Amino acid sequence: MKSKGIFYSFAAILGVVAAVVLVNLMKVDGPVGPDGQKTKEFKMLDSTVENVMLNVFKSPAPVSDHGKNVDRMIVFVHILMAILFVGWSLYFLATLIKFNSKTNPKADYYGVRSKVGTTVAEYGVILVEVVLITCFAVPLWADVVNEEQMEKIKAASKEGKGKGLELHILAKQYDWNARYAGNDGRFEEQALRFANKVDNPFGIDPEKADVDDVIITTARSKDNAIVVPWDRPVALKMTSMDVIHSFKVLPLRVCKDCIPGLQLPIHFKVNPDLLNDKNGKPANKEDDEHLFLITCAQLCGDGHGYMNGYLKVVHPNKFDDWLETKSRAELEKRKAVKIKPDLAANTSSAK
Ligand SMILES: [Cu+2]
Numbered sequence: 001m002k003s004k005g006i007f008y009s010f011a012a013i014l015g016v017v018a019a020v021v022l023v024n025l026m027k028v029d030g031p032v033g034p035d036g037q038k039t040k041e042f043k044m045l046d047s048t049v050e051n052v053m054l055n056v057f058k059s060p061a062p063v064s065d066h067g068k069n070v071d072r073m074i075v076f077v078h079i080l081m082a083i084l085f086v087g088w089s090l091y092f093l094a095t096l097i098k099f100n101s102k103t104n105p106k107a108d109y110y111g112v113r114s115k116v117g118t119t120v121a122e123y124g125v126i127l128v129e130v131v132l133i134t135c136f137a138v139p140l141w142a143d144v145v146n147e148e149q150m151e152k153i154k155a156a157s158k159e160g161k162g163k164g165l166e167l168h169i170l171a172k173q174y175d176w177n178a179r180y181a182g183n184d185g186r187f188e189e190q191a192l193r194f195a196n197k198v199d200n201p202f203g204i205d206p207e208k209a210d211v212d213d214v215i216i217t218t219a220r221s222k223d224n225a226i227v228v229p230w231d232r233p234v235a236l237k238m239t240s241m242d243v244i245h246s247f248k249v250l251p252l253r254v255c256k257d258c259i260p261g262l263q264l265p266i267h268f269k270v271n272p273d274l275l276n277d278k279n280g281k282p283a284n285k286e287d288d289e290h291l292f293l294i295t296c297a298q299l300c301g302d303g304h305g306y307m308n309g310y311l312k313v314v315h316p317n318k319f320d321d322w323l324e325t326k327s328r329a330e331l332e333k334r335k336a337v338k339i340k341p342d343l344a345a346n347t348s349s350a351k
Helices: 002-025 046-056 067-098 116-144 147-159 316-350
Strands: 027-032 038-042 165-172 175-180 214-216 226-229 234-240 245-249 254-258 264-268 289-296 309-314
Touching: 002 116, 046 067, 067 116, 116 264, 147 165, 147 234, 147 264, 165 226, 165 245, 165 254, 175 316, 214 316, 226 316, 234 245, 234 254, 254 264, 309 316
Parallel strands: 165 234, 226 309
Antiparallel strands: 027 038, 165 175, 175 214, 234 264, 245 254, 245 289, 289 309
């Protein structure tokens, strides 16, 4: 009996390993990734995945490099859940009919004797779930929150050579705020004593004149959107000022919790080849712009449903111009504010 158990356990482990290896063998060479190395991707079933996402789930097409991987996970999990729903429903109905009180007036302590069918079903579900987790979910998660990649993007953002962008996202009831390092490539230090929800959510010293961080507060209007470039890796560092929110931009396939006290990472790259206009034609020329809605994916209070914002995706050159102008304007604005009290003092002393 004991050796039989060991044999089954061994066979189960071997089966799982074989399934994982077989699924991974289906991978073919994909496009070059942000680290300059060729990625591996699953081509099989991709047209089905795309079809289900666009036509059944009515989702917008993904525009980020990792978007396809997220779609695969969504579709595969839904297919598994649909099979389980139908399977368990049929099993439930069969049980109701087979073991009704007319044919079985007395309850049977032992129940079903043969367990082959249910055992095969249960181990089949475990096998599929292990394949989903190891072949799709874990690699995807490791890819979008890859620490090494995050550090590379941050370093590139600091150098300011246009190879990466580090962007800080701050959620609060009920809007989205963002901060860029500005022309000096350096994020100004934050202090809790300066932070307030009205005009200084990031807690920058209001007395400091040499700060050129670009801050977008309440990205609620299209003219005040959070701007990112396409074809450039973007590393987000996200947190919240009050309760848990979740930053979600559906076409980017980015959805990540913003939790008070934590700085959570996620990175993405918008693929210009996936950017189309409303008629499905490529829209990645220098003057093209794409406006995506930011929504909150965590119930965060009575204004949760209205917690929307805008994210604008533009050509990298346009982005560089925008950031430079904004950063310069921010510096000048701060200097002007810093000068004002002195002017006022001079005026009052002249009186
Ligand atoms: Cu919310």
